[in-house]
Each structure stands twice: as C-alpha cells, then as structure tokens.
Amino acid sequence: MFASLAKTGLAERINQEGRILGPALVVTNSVLFNSAQADAITSAMQIFPVSNAWNEIVSHRPLLVNSDAMIAQIGLDLATNRQTLRAFFEMNFVLIPDSQPLVPISFLLYADESDPSPYPIPSNMPIEGWPTQTPGLSLSKWQQDTNNTGGDRHAIVVQPGNGDIWEMWQAKLTNNAWQASNGAQFNLNTNGLRMLGWTSGDAAGLCMFPALPRYDECERGMVEHACRIVVARTRKEYIYPASHYASTTPATATNVPAMGQRLRLKSSFVIPTNWAKEETAVLLALKKYGALVADNGGFFSISVTPDDRWPANAFSHISSIAITNFEVVQSTGATEGPRSPGAPAAYAGPDQTVLAGTMTLSGFVAYSSTPPVIQWKLYTGPAAVNFGNFPQTNSTATFSVPGTYTLMLSADDSVHAVAYDAVDITVVSPIVLSVARAGTNVNLSWTGGSPPYVVESAPALPGNPWIPISTNNGQSVLVPVSAGSKFFRIRE
Numbered sequence: 001m002f003a004s005l006a007k008t009g010l011a012e013r014i015n016q017e018g019r020i021l022g023p024a025l026v027v028t029n030s031v032l033f034n035s036a037q038a039d040a041i042t043s044a045m046q047i048f049p050v051s052n053a054w055n056e057i058v059s060h061r062p063l064l065v066n067s068d069a070m071i072a073q074i075g076l077d078l079a080t081n082r083q084t085l086r087a088f089f090e091m092n093f094v095l096i097p098d099s100q101p102l103v104p105i106s107f108l109l110y111a112d113e114s115d116p117s118p119y120p121i122p123s124n125m126p127i128e129g130w131p132t133q134t135p136g137l138s139l140s141k142w143q144q145d146t147n148n149t150g151g152d153r154h155a156i157v158v159q160p161g162n163g164d165i166w167e168m169w170q171a172k173l174t175n176n177a178w179q180a181s182n183g184a185q186f187n188l189n190t191n192g193l194r195m196l197g198w199t200s201g202d203a204a205g206l207c208m209f210p211a212l213p214r215y216d217e218c219e220r221g222m223v224e225h226a227c228r229i230v231v232a233r234t235r236k237e238y239i240y241p242a243s244h245y246a247s248t249t250p251a252t253a254t255n256v257p258a259m260g261q262r263l264r265l266k267s268s269f270v271i272p273t274n275w276a277k278e279e280t281a282v283l284l285a286l287k288k289y290g291a292l293v294a295d296n297g298g299f300f301s302i303s304v305t306p307d308d309r310w311p312a313n314a315f316s317h318i319s320s321i322a323i324t325n326f327e328v329v330q331s332t333g334a335t336e337g338p339r340s341p342g343a344p345a346a347y348a349g350p351d352q353t354v355l356a357g358t359m360t361l362s363g364f365v366a367y368s369s370t371p372p373v374i375q376w377k378l379y380t381g382p383a384a385v386n387f388g389n390f391p392q393t394n395s396t397a398t399f400s401v402p403g404t405y406t407l408m409l410s411a412d413d414s415v416h417a418v419a420y421d422a423v424d425i426t427v428v429s430p431i432v433l434s435v436a437r438a439g440t441n442v443n444l445s446w447t448g449g450s451p452p453y454v455v456e457s458a459p460a461l462p463g464n465p466w467i468p469i470s471t472n473n474g475q476s477v478l479v480p481v482s483a484g485s486k487f488f489r490i491r492e
Contacts, residue, residue: 012420014421014422015050015055015224016050016417017222018408018418018420019224020422021045023044024045025041026097026161027041027095027096027159027160028097029097030094030096030122031095032092032095032124032126033093033214033215033305034092034131034215034308038216039215040216042095042216043216043217045188046188047210048191048207049191050338050417051338051343051416052191052241052338053191053292054207054211054225054289054292055210055224055225055289055338056226056332056337057288057417058226058288058290059264059287059288061264061329061332062329063327063329064329067329069255070254071326071327071328073255073256074232074257074323075300075323075324077231077232077233077256078232078300078323082298082299082300083300083322083323084319084323085300085301085302085318085321085322085323085326086299086300086301087282087302087304088230088299088301088302088304089304089306089310090129090152090303091154091209091303091304091305092128092129092130092305092306092307093157093158093209093212093305094124094156094158096120096157096158096159097161098161098162102118102120103120104117104118104177105117105179106177106178107179107180107181107183108179108180108181109182110181110182113197113198114180114182114183114184117183119168119178120166121166121178122157125155125157125171126139126155127142127143127145127154127171127172128152128155128306129151130306132306132307132308133306143172143173144173144174152170153169154167154169154201154208155167155201156201156208160188164185165185165187165209166183166184167184167186167201167209168183168184168201169181169182169183169200182200184200184205184207191339193240193241193243194243194244196243197244198243199244199246200243202228202294202295203246203294203295204238204243204246204260204292204295205238205243205244206228206242206294208228211227211228211294211303212228212303213285213304213305214307215305215307215309215310217281218277218281218282218314220281221280221281222281222284223281223282223285223289224285225289226285226289226290226291226292227282227285227286227290227292227302227303228295228302229292229293229300229301229302230293230295230296230297230299230301230302230303231296232296232297232298233247233296234247234258234261234293235249235251235252235254235257236248236251237258237259238260239258239259239260239331240332240334241334242294245259246295246296247296259293259294260292260293261293261328262291262328262329262331263290263327263328263329264287264290264291265286265287265321265325266287266325266326269321271283271284272317276313276316278310278311278315279315279316282302283318283321290329337415338416341368342367342368342416343416344372344411344412344413344416345365345367345411346363346364346410346411346420347363347366347409347421348361348363348422349362349363350362351423351425352425353426353427353428354428355430356399356401356402356427356430358396358398359396359399359425360394360396361376361395361397361407361423363376363393363394363409365409365411367411370415371413372411373391373413374409374410374411375390375391375409375410376390376395376407376408376409377390377407377410378405378407378408379407380405380406381404381406382402382403383403385399401427402427402428402450403426404425404426405424405425405426405427406422407422407423407425409421428450429448429449430448430449431446431447431448431449431490432447433445433446433490434446435488440480441478441479441480442479442486443477443479444476444477444488444490445476446476447475449490451473452471452473453472453473453490453491454468454490454492455468455471455477455479456468457486457487457489459487460487466489
C-alpha cells in the first residue's frame with residue numbers, strides 16, 4: 001500500500017504538537033481511512049503548515065469581549081435537550097496515490113463555486129457515515145444511495161504525495177457516473193483559502209479533512225489540531241479562515257457567531273481521569289487548538305470519523321459537556337498570529353556519538369521579536385537525562401546509560417507556532433582493557449563498549465601494523481604470544 005521515503009539530511013519533520021513525524025510514506029494504492037495503513041500514512045503527514053489556522057494553538061488567546069453573550073446565544077438557538085456537545089460520526093476519507101486516474105464528476109447546485117472536473121476518485125471512495133452509520137449497506141450500495149437516504153453525503157479524497165485534497169458535498173454514484181452539489185480542492189502544503197465568497201463541502205468554505213479527530217491520533221492520546229464545530233445559527237459574515245456564509249441573520253447581530261468563529265473549551269474544565277482516552281484526546285485539543293464554526297445544524301457538534309475500530313465507550317461522556325464550558329477567542333487573520341513575520345527558529349545541533357557522562361549541547365535559537373521561551377527535553381531514550389540548565393541552548397546533558405537518545409529543543413514566543421528541532425545522541429560506554437599473562441598465553445578481558453569487538457596486536461616496534469587476531473562478542477579472549485613484546489588493543 002505504501003513505501004517509506006528515505007531521510008535526505010534535512011531537519012527532522014516535527015509537527016505543531018512537537019511530534020516527530022518520521023519519513024513520509026508514498027501511497028501506492030487507494031487506502032481507506034479505517035485501516036492500519038491509513039493510520040501509518042496520516043501519522044507521518046504534516047496536514048497543512050504548522051502556521052495554518054487548523055494547527056494554531058489558541059490556549060493563550062484573549063477572549064472576545066462578548067464571549068459570554070455569544071455562548072449564551074449559541075445555547076438559546078438550540079432546544080434545551082441539545083445544549084451540550086455532541087460527537088457525530090460522519091466524515092471519512094480515502095488516501096490515493098499520485099497516479100490515481102481522473103474521472104468526470106458533474107456538479108448540480110454550486111457548479112460556479114466548484115473546482116472543475118475531473119477528480120481523482122477511486123472506486124472505493126467512502127461517503128459520509130460509512131460504515132458505522134450505514135448498517136447492512138455495502139460501500140457500493142451506499143455510494144449509490146440505494147435506499148434514497150439522502151443527507152449531506154460528504155466525500156473526501158486525499159493525495160499525500162501531491163498534497164492535494166478534493167472534498168465533495170452530496171456526492172452520489174448514479175449510472176456509474178459521479179455527481180455532487182459542490183466540489184472543492186485544497187493543497188496540504190499551503191495556507192491558501194477558497195476564493196472569498198465561495199462555499200465548499202462545508203458551508204463556511206473550509207476544508208474538512210484537517211478538522212477530523214482520527215483513530216490514529218486519538219489512540220496516541222492527543223488530537224493535534226482544531227475541530228470543526230456546528231452551531232444552530234450563524235450571521236451573514238465569515239472571518240478567517242472561512243470564505244463563505246450561509247445565513248439570513250444580519251452581520252450586525254454580533255452575538256451570533258460568524259463562520260470561522262473560534263471557540264475553545266475552558267481551561268477550567270476538568271477532564272475526569274476515568275473518561276476514555278479517545279474523548280480525552282479530543283477535549284485536550286479543544287482546550288489547546290479550539291474549534292472553528294463550519295456549518296449550521298440542529299446540534300452543537302463536532303465531526304468524528306465513523307471508524308469501526310472505535311471502542312464502544314470512546315465518546316460516551318462528551319454529551320455531558322454543556323455549551324457554557326466553552327468560550328469564544330479573538331481570531332487571528334491571514335497575516336497575524338502564527339502567520340505573522342518573525343517566527344523563531346530552533347536548531348538542536350548535529351547528531352553525535354559521545355561517551356557516557358556529561359556533554360555540552362550545541363543548540364541555537366533565532367528570533368527577531370519577542371524572546372521565546374527555550375526548552376530542552378528528552379523525546380525518546382533508554383533512561384532519564386539530566387539537563388544542567390534546560391532553558392538555555394548551550395545547556396549540558398548528562399547520560400548514565402548507553403543507548404540512542406533523541407533530545408528536542410523548542411522555542412515558544414506565544415505568538416507563532418512553536419519552533420522545534422531534534423538531535424540524536426548515541427551514548428557509548430568506554431572500553432577498559434585488562435591484560436594478564438597466563439603461561440605462554442595472554443588473557444585479554446574488557447568491560448564497556450558494545451559487541452562485536454575486534455582484538456588486534458602489533459609487535460612492539462615503531463611502524464608495525466595492527467593485525468586482527470580475534471572477533472569476539474564476549475568479554476574476554478585468550479591469545480597465544482610468541483617471543484618478543486607485543487601491543488594489544490580492542491575496538492568495537
């Protein structure tokens with residue numbers, strides 16, 4: 001299904017959450033979202049730049065002055081039994097190779113606001129809700145809507161290699177031909193938006209794929225982006241990164257949210273420790289990255305992939321969270337916040353092999369505005385690392401156990417995306433060689449180092465070469481000695 005791309009000497013690929021992505025994967029066949037293959041591919045993807053609005057950390061953003069009034073209005077617009085958060089299992093996706101053939105698609109309602117046909121639609125493109133919300137229906141029958149269920153029928157196709165996303169609304173396969181009410185194309189590698197005034201699969205003109213809590217990230221324990229959120233009513237206005245409104249409520253009704261409005265779960269909300277890790281992962285994201293208003297609907301809801309691998313209790317407590325646990329933050333524009341000039345940069349230094357003990361780290365941080373908070377931390381390794389002064393780039397690190405350690409340097413100015421870089425430190429223990437005469441033999445024994453070991457000898461005369469006499473994975477070797485003095489050495 002996919003192959004790994006070799007590392008090319010560039011800096012580590014680290015996403016906005018500070019997670020090392022590893023090598024990107026090449027997709028060689030269409031891969032459905034609810035599979036281990038899809039988990040591996042999406043785990044290694046940088047889904048939009050770290051400065052993108054979906055990846056923007058908003059835990060420190062100030063509130064709108066009318067935050068309380070807007071939250072109250074969101075609640076009043078819903079029935080009393082719908083004034084809590086809901087997790088809707090709806091949006092799914094398929095991952096395709098760069099070579100996916102293009103097929104024609106007809107647009108029925110918003111052809112003038114659709115990116116033109118043809119689209120790279122694979123035969124296994126899933127439609128919203130499948131499989132957990134479509135019991136008894138095969139994918140083929142759901143593509144054709146044989147039961148005339150109707151609905152939004154969103155479809156998402158992601159091409160990681162080219163970095164393109166195609167999203168459709170009311171997609172349906174009719175007489176072996178695809179049709180939809182709208183089609184929108186986005187690129188994973190840019191912060192580009194829809195043409196202002198244009199809709200997309202979402203009423204706000206937003207891309208849906210980066211908003212979806214996926215199985216792979218929930219199982220890791222942290223959703224690493226904002227979610228899309230649906231409210232009952234919006235006003236006739238859109239704010240960055242939205243491009244479209246769908247409302248008759250005047251823009252002057254500022255207590256009604258606009259499309260693109262940013263909500264955040266209050267930091268004071270305590271996530272119970274006995275809640276499922278999947279819903280905990282989502283709630284942590286709602287505190288850190290928040291949610292963008294994307295559509296109008298009958299619930300206060302976020303979209304979750306309809307993955308048939310979710311545990312039964314994965315999101316069972318979310319519906320107990322009242323709207324009043326949310327607040328509205330001041331949004332940033334296209335050239336503000338993480339997209340403004342002057343982002344810091346971090347360099348953790350070259351990979352090194354060192355002896356166990358203390359070493360000086362050779363990190364570097366560049367910035368041009370607010371001095372960032374600098375921090376070293378252990379990312380992975382076989383044992384703890386003691387940092388002499390972790391908030392300084394030239395800190396020291398003390399290693400007591402041999403092995404490979406990944407250390408991460410970060411620089412956070414609370415405005416831009418956190419700058420990260422990582423360095424691999426291979427720690428080895430020194431080899432201590434002991435020599436003891438045993439009759440006509442010499443017993444060589446040693447401690448430290450890592451096998452295999454090469455034992456060499458040379459006559460005690462200047463300029464004579466070292467000659468290998470043993471390759472040994474143990475900790476000693478018995479060597480016959482002929483007449484005359486000799487030197488011995490051991491190396492890994």
